[in-house]
Amino acid sequence: MKLVHPLMKYVRPGAISTATCAGCGDGIMAQAVLRAIDELELNIDDFVFVSGIGCAGWIPSPFFNADTLHTTHGRPIAFASGVKLARPDRKVVVISGDGDLAAIGGNHLIHAARRNIGMTVICANNGIYGMTGGQVAPTTPLGLKTTTTPYGNVERAFDLCALVEAAGASYVARWTTYHARGLTRSVKKALTKRGFSFIEVLSQCPVQYGRRTGVGNAVAMMKGYKENSLSVKKAASLNEEELKNKIIVGELVDKDSPELTEEIEKVRRIHE
Secondary structure (H helix, E strand, C coil), X not given: CCCCCCCHHHECCCCCCCCXXXXXXXXXXXXXXXXXXXXXXXXXXXXXXXXXXXXXXXCCCCXXXXXXXXXXXXXXXXXXXXXXXXXXXCXXXXXEEHHHHHHHCHHHHHHHXXXXXXXEEEEEECCCECCCCCECCCCCCCCCCCCCCCCCCCCCCCCHHHHHHHHCCCEEEEEECXXXXXXXXXXXXXXXXXXXXXXXXXXXXXXXXXXXXXXXXXXXXHHHHHHHEEEHHHHCCCCCCCCCCCEEXXXXXXXCCCCXXXXXXXXXXXXX
């Protein structure tokens, strides 16, 4: 009897091989997204997946058997905004990396959150530019030696969730690839949430980040996620010193705010 993975029905025929390195967290992220769609019993034909340039961009394109846009570097949210405005009935999902979304694409990220446009953005944060040689990224920790910071990074890292929360997103969550079930629950929540949803996923990159930090392989990195993560509830009872170098995971924002395409439709009806 041939065993078939229950999520294979969402995979594009012939797209079994992926562009990811051994130990990469992108496979866990891909399964979380597809499992969320499966558990919600949603039709993948109602989705449009948009990605930029980087390792995580290969998660939906060409892997998912759905409508996908693989766009230019830093522009997936701009393309996704156009899709949502043209087809507000579609579920629009952006999957890309921290460099693509928070560096060259940073303005698109904060303005999409400010506008509260109805899309889900899933950010694979591996703390470095993994695909292009290990350069410093907006999320790279202080002191880390990278290709472009051979004497150590002197720039403070973005807190992406705090950034998007301040901009006005309706839903914000953070997980790691170790927390696969929590991540799946958040994707389910984000896909059914009205407005802009953002999920940051700390994802291991053993080839670039792991060897530069000395952490090593993917197993060691996953163990680090497990040991250094705290729930939002637990973190609320600790002071700043106790939270140093800890990863706060869980739902950070869940609120209701006006959504852009709905507001545009209201204006259109008034002036018909």
